[in-house]
Amino acid sequence: MRSSIPLYNTKWSLKKIHDNGNEEIVNTKAFIRFDKEKGSAGGNGSCNSFGSNATINGNELSFKNIFSTKMYCEQVQQIENKFLGSLEKVTRYEIKDKSLFLYKDKELLLEFAAAEELKSTE
Numbered sequence: 094m095r096s097s098i099p100l101y102n103t104k105w106s107l108k109k110i111h112d113n114g115n116e117e118i119v120n121t122k123a124f125i126r127f128d129k130e131k132g133s134a135g136g137n138g139s140c141n142s143f144g145s146n147a148t149i150n151g152n153e154l155s156f157k158n159i160f161s162t163k164m165y166c167e168q169v170q171q172i173e174n175k176f177l178g179s180l181e182k183v184t185r186y187e188i189k190d191k192s193l194f195l196y197k198d199k200e201l202l203l204e205f206a207a208a209e210e211l212k213s214t215e
Contacts (some may be wrong), residue, residue: 096123097188098207100149101129104136105193110175121169123176124208138173140166143179154186154195179203 104209107123109116121139127147128134134156135144143161147154159177166173179195179202187194 098191098193100186100188100193101127103127104208106208107139107203108192108206109204110172110179111201111203112175112179117172117175119172119176121172122185123172125180125205138176139169140173143177149186152185152187154183156180165168171199173202176203186200 105124105125107119107121107125109118115159119139122137123139125134125136127149132146132148133144134147135142137143138161141162141164142157145159146157150158159180161173161177183195184198184200185196187196191207193207194201195203195205209215
């Protein structure tokens, strides 16, 4: 019996961005975290903090009202723009082992790895 990592109370580090058949490996501090009580998601896009409303129904997932701070970081800005742009398109998610995959229908958009499980009190 395998135990999968929970969507909530886990810090998910962004590892790959898929864009029109291209795969970009990400090595920044970008991550996302889901908050069940608030119905929200947030984290870091690589440079800026971001947040959004997250609607989850089974494996369906959508992000609304994505906002972020507005610093410009030349080295990672392109990654952040793609990351946040991809979040707007997400329609579902899958968790396999210690990885989180975000999709638009059948198209893989983003891959994350579980960085750490957080205490429910946070």
